[in-house]
Amino acid sequence: MDDVQAVSRNGEDVTIDGGAVEELSTALVGQVVTRESSDYEQARLVWNGMIDRTPALIARCMGTADVVAAVNFARAHDLLLAVRGGAHNAAGFGTCDGGMVIDLSPMRGVLVDPDEQSAWVQGGAKLIDVDRATQLFSLAVPVGVISDTGIAGLTLGGGMGHLRRKYGLTCDSLIGAEVVTADGEVVRCSEDENPELLWGLRGGGGNFGVVTGFNYRAYPVGPEVTLSFVFYPLEDAEGCLRSYREWTGEAPDEISTVVVTGVVPEAEPFSTEARGRAYLAILGMHSGAPEAGEREAQPLREFATPLVDMSGPAPYLAVQTLLDEDYPSHELRYYWKSTFVDSLGDELIGRIIEWSRTQPSPFSTVDIWQGGGQVARVPEDSGAFSGRDAPFLVNVEANWKAPADDDENVQWARGFYGDIEEFSTGTMYFNFPGRLEEGQDLLQSSFGDKYARLAKLKAQYDPKNMFRLNQNIAPQP
Ligand SMILES: Cc1cc2nc3c(=O)[nH]c(=O)nc-3n(C[C@H](O)[C@H](O)[C@H](O)COP(=O)(O)OP(=O)(O)OC[C@H]3O[C@@H](n4cnc5c(N)ncnc54)[C@H](O)[C@@H]3O)c2cc1C
Structure with missing residues (x-):
């Protein structure tokens, strides 16, 4: 095998001897993919089309022993290291430039x-x-x-x-x-x-x-649950959101909802009149008995006159795959920003609607995730996750096709987020943000008192910060 030019943890150039790469390749049940491999271009792709990175090595692991060999290799050569599960992180944490990717995609058992x-x-x-x-x-x-x-x-x-x-x-x-x-x-x-x-x-x-x-x-x-999926015209959004806010005050735990604003796609089951119109949709699922589901989700269908209403009984697996085609891998470019908010007040509602009217791309959405129920009841110290007491999470999703439109869409998401930031609880949900550097600012404030405990744990298991391409905690014994 040829020598491989790579990048170290600290960004320095490193040459890895071809024999060492060959050894790793032999040690793995899975594969080592390099820039010379015929499937390199496919292997380096992640979900977000904005993320165009070229790792030096991709270790496709088939099991725990492969992962051990790959981690040992990365440590021995002091390589910049990314770990990839489903490759869906919007910020592109699952890959890197010039380093090594430990790719677990074959491990789906x-x-x-x-x-x-x-x-x-x-x-x-x-x-x-x-x-x-x-x-x-x-x-x-x-x-x-x-x-x-x-x-x-x-x-x-x-x-x-x-x-x-x-x-x-x-x-x-x-x-x-x-x-x-x-x-x-x-x-x-x-x-x-x-x-x-x-x-x-x-x-x-x-x-x-x-x-x-x-x-x-x-x-x-399941296997049968109750789906709520009602689309209203954006013109009725203010009234709908006020009614929705009131409904959330009494909502049963069996139902979890997300409010979405966007533009009706040019596709079935939307009527030709509805297509291309700005909407506010209520998406939800009730996991209890079907009769209770129909009854308890009924108010969500009556906030105004719907453009289309797809609510009704559905298999759980159908609900879990319902939105898949709206988020294609590699085809679209994505830039997201999110924050927990402590209420859905009139002022915030007004700003969400205003910004939704100006979205440059028809694929973009704003999602308002309902909190409460069991999320809020689990004790705060049961895990590192922070933000469980917030009643809502707002996620601004800029989703678009052409690289030439990057600036306009990124600016829209940033402008939107900047305008609603005053309603933030100060805690971020780390799974959504769309740029590596941006999530880091809010890291300490989001984890609050838990940060020191996390830093100590990090020092115990990863004192040299080998696993750094993530919501990174600095090791502190
Ligand atoms: C289309 C879409 C829909 C989404 N829907 C939801 C949703 O409904 N609810 C929600 O909460 N979030 C949602 N998210 C956010 C999602 O949870 C995060 O993007 C998450 O990081 C994706 O995980 P992944 O394994 O696919 O990502 P990757 O890019 O593979 O990895 C993400 C991070 O996890 C680390 N990692 C991955 N695998 C491992 C591993 N085995 N061991 C250690 N570290 C690992 C990586 O190093 C990286 O830091 C969605 C994202 C997308 C793109």
Whole structure:
């Protein structure tokens, strides 16, 4: 094999001897992809089309032993290192320029224990893998709402989905894990074994090592649930949002909703009159009995005269894949900004509507995630995740096609976010932001008192900050 030109942790140029790369390649059951490999261009892609990075090496791991070999290699050569689960991080944390990527995408196994109501999930699994395996037993782990997302990044950052108000965040269901640490050791954690590491994995990001397996509690869900998906004209948004706010005050835990503003796509099932119009939609799922679902979600359908209403009983798996085609991999460019807010006041409603009217791209949306329920009831010190008491999370999503439109769309998202920042609780949800450098500013204030505890844990498991391409915690013993 040829020598490989790479970049060290500190950004210096490094030449890796071709023989050493060959050795790694032989050691792995999976593959080593270099710039010379025929599938390099495909292998380096991540979900966000804005992220165009060229790692020197990609180690596609087939199991824990492969991950150990890859971590040891990266440490021995002092390489800049990225870890990739589902490659969906909008900021592009799952790749890097000139360094090494440990790619867990071949590791998608899920083993469900229906008696214990739990599931072991490999570190490269997508949400669809978890949903399909658990639904065989009418169980579910609370995960996110787009099935192509990686379970790893989702869990390590928190994890919000349609079951959050009933069963909590994804990280709240995490009861154990297997982690390959910076020194290549395989460490298990649970409430009884290394509980501090488990605490850190519940929202502390990929700071502590490569998680090769996640153990989750699962809950009885489906197979049939009740979907709410009602589109109103944006002209009626103010009244709709006020009614919605009132409804959230009394909403049952079984239902979790997201309000979305956007532009009606030129596609079925939208009528030709509705297509191209600005909308405000209420998306939700009720996980309880179908009769209760229909009854309790009914008010969401009556805020104004809908453009279209797709609400009704639906298989859980259909709800979990409903939005997939709106977020294609590699095709679109994405730049997101999010913040928790402490209320949905009239002033904030007005600004959300104003900015929604001016979005430069028809693919962009603003999402208002409803909090409360179990998310707010789980004790704050149960994990590193912060922000669980906020009643709403606002996520501004600039989504567009042409590179020439980058500036306009990024500026729109920044302008929007800047205008609503005064309503922020000061805590950020780290899974959504769209630039590496921007999430870091709010890191300490978001984790608050937990930051020092996280820094100590980081010093224990990764004192040299090998795992730094994430919501990075500086090691501090
Ligand atoms: C289309 C789309 C829909 C989304 N929907 C939701 C949603 O409904 N709810 C929600 O809460 N969030 C959602 N998100 C945000 C999502 O949770 C984050 O982007 C998350 O980081 C994605 O995880 P990943 O494994 O796919 O990403 P990657 O880019 O692979 O990794 C993200 C981060 O996790 C680290 N990491 C990945 N795998 C491992 C591992 N095995 N061990 C250690 N560290 C690892 C990486 O180093 C990186 O820092 C969505 C994102 C997208 C793009």
